[in-house]
Amino acid sequence: MKEIVSTVTSKGQVTIPADVRRHLRVVAHDKIAFVIEDTGAVHVKARQYSTIASLRGAAGALKRPLSWKEMRHIAREDALAPNAHP
Template sequence: MTTATVTSKGQVTIPADVRQALRVEAGDRIEFVQVEPGRFEVVASTRPVTELKGMFPKPARPVSVEAMNAAIQARGASAR
């Protein structure tokens, strides 16, 4: 298990083996994604958004803006 220490300023040095595995270098950005309460994943966010093109297939049928808005509204109402 690789560990690191948090400084008084809240900074952490990412160990070299973790940086290599994530393929991050000085100046790159990372994200902390909460996967459950008290548990996070560290994700390198170094790739440009254009690399996402083609990652997902086109939907079988198009979805209208109205249908998207209705789904968002329904989900928002159920979250309250």
């Protein structure tokens, strides 16, 4: 076990030491969760994709938007596929 100390500022902010950031694999703007156990222990963990909004753009973008006709065609093909869901 390794203990790393950081100081709380007058604004209640703490700099997360580089070793801890690397261990949690967090970078700027990532979310950090502080979990308080019933025993009083506090755990810190990285929160990835905490909201649906945080996933925006994760899959990239289409080269061009699909037309309604193209979307209906794709949906129809999917529905008629032999392994389509019931």
